Amino acid sequence: MNKRFDVTKPSMPPIEEYIEELGTIWSSRWLTNMGEKYAVFSSRLKEYLNVNSIQLFCNGHNALELALISLDLPKGSEVITTPFTFVSTTFAIIRAGLRPVFCDINEDDFTIDTSKIESLISEKTRVILPVHVYGNVCDVEKIEEISNSNNLKVVYDAAHAFGEKYDEIGIGNFGDISMFSFHATKVFNTIEGGCLCYKDEDLQDKLRTLPNFGIKSEEEIELIGTNAKMNEFQAAMGICNLRHIDDAIEKRKNAYHEYVDRLADIDGIETGIPNDMVSSNYAYMPVCVNADIYGINRDDLYDKLKEYNIYARKYFYPLTNSLQFISNLADVGQTPVAESVASKILTLPIYEDISSTDIEYICECIKLQRK
Numbered sequence: 559m560n561k562r563f564d565v566t567k568p569s570m571p572p573i574e575e576y577i578e579e580l581g582t583i584w585s586s587r588w589l590t591n592m593g594e595k596y597a598v599f600s601s602r603l604k605e606y607l608n609v610n611s612i613q614l615f616c617n618g619h620n621a622l623e624l625a626l627i628s629l630d631l632p633k634g635s636e637v638i639t640t641p642f643t644f645v646s647t648t649f650a651i652i653r654a655g656l657r658p659v660f661c662d663i664n665e666d667d668f669t670i671d672t673s674k675i676e677s678l679i680s681e682k683t684r685v686i687l688p689v690h691v692y693g694n695v696c697d698v699e700k701i702e703e704i705s706n707s708n709n710l711k712v713v714y715d716a717a718h719a720f721g722e723k724y725d726e727i728g729i730g731n732f733g734d735i736s737m738f739s740f741h742a743t744k745v746f747n748t749i750e751g752g753c754l755c756y757k758d759e760d761l762q763d764k765l766r767t768l769p770n771f772g773i774k775s776e777e778e779i780e781l782i783g784t785n786a787k788m789n790e791f792q793a794a795m796g797i798c799n800l801r802h803i804d805d806a807i808e809k810r811k812n813a814y815h816e817y818v819d820r821l822a823d824i825d826g827i828e829t830g831i832p833n834d835m836v837s838s839n840y841a842y843m844p845v846c847v848n849a850d851i852y853g854i855n856r857d858d859l860y861d862k863l864k865e866y867n868i869y870a871r872k873y874f875y876p877l878t879n880s881l882q883f884i885s886n887l888a889d890v891g892q893t894p895v896a897e898s899v900a901s902k903i904l905t906l907p908i909y910e911d912i913s914s915t916d917i918e919y920i921c922e923c924i925k926l927q928r929k
């Protein structure tokens with residue numbers, strides 16, 4: 559096939575819908591700084607995610623960094639997190655002046671291994687920062703128990719978990735703060751963008767002013783902020799994409815199940831087991847390549863698939879705690895499970911309009927490589 563398969567393809571609304579939103583931006587000449595689109599998007603999003611408080615940002619990374627800054631922790635405070643994630647998670651901690659302490663992950667869902675958290679707590683620990691990786695929801699109940707008994711804050715990197723529910727509760731309601739990313743490659747996008755959902759109403763002022771230079775009103779500047787505002791064009795994209803999100807997730811669900819069915823026939827290619835408590839968004843299609851059974855390893859499969867125009871990705875390899883330049887800034891720890899997963903994981907192309915024929919082709923190519 560000549561067609562190119564990337565790991566993801568951004569969801570886009572019918573162009574007419576976006577043009578209609580642009581019309582009002584053109585007539586108001588209000589391009590950024592919390593305009594009409596921003597207000598409409600913020601309130602619709604809050605409703606969709608079923609959360610009490612929300613703050614929009616220009617992207618997910620800045621949102622996460624500012625979430626940590628808003629907690630006003632002593633410099634060098636420790637944050638327990640995992641290395642099996644996008645570098646953004648780890649960098650947000652370091653850039654906020656804090657110290658990542660790496661905890662290992664579960665072998666089956668790749669989220670933080672809660673049985674290993676407590677042994678990593680020191681007198682400097684202030685935050686647990688788990689990742690709902692691929693939209694796999696962390697053990698939110700156990701994490702709440704640990705944070706309560708140790709008086710720690712919980713900030714979730716929920717970049718992959720947009721629109722998910724755990725036990726019928728919107729995923730943004732767990733922990734003190736959750737960050738969602740609306741990057742073009744995510745399940746829901748505003749081109750670039752992100753938000754924080756948070757519990758403590760006292761954070762509201764800070765989270766509002768931090769992305770706008772700390773400016774509270776024309777003559778009041780209350781803290782050292784930065785520029786991390788979502789602009790009107792991003793918000794307009796959000797308004798449009800939000801209208802179609804349920805449909806997009808439904809299509810991903812069908813694609814996901816089609817993959818699982820087809821891959822079940824291929825020995826050595828392992829897919830995950832769904833969590834009954836979670837209504838998933840099917841953000842990614844991760845598989846583990848068990849080289850002993852499949853015959854070739856993950857790296858060879860990745861290279862081979864490229865010859866067929868299939869651009870799978872090694873999400874997440876390398877681990878963030880293997881980056882040499884952060885070794886002085888973090889407790890890299892021992893994370894053997896994360897190391898093993900990172901060596902065999904491959905995420906396959908999945909997006910809302912991937913067709914049955916596309917998935918059949920990709921699975922046939924994977925089958926052909928088996929030795």
Ligand SMILES: *Cc1c(COP(=O)(O)O)cnc(C)c1O
Nearest residue numbers: 617618619644646717739740741
């Ligand atoms: C995408 C992503 C981020 C960063 O979000 P941006 O919107 O791209 O800044 C953070 N953490 C994880 C796990 C991500 O996948």
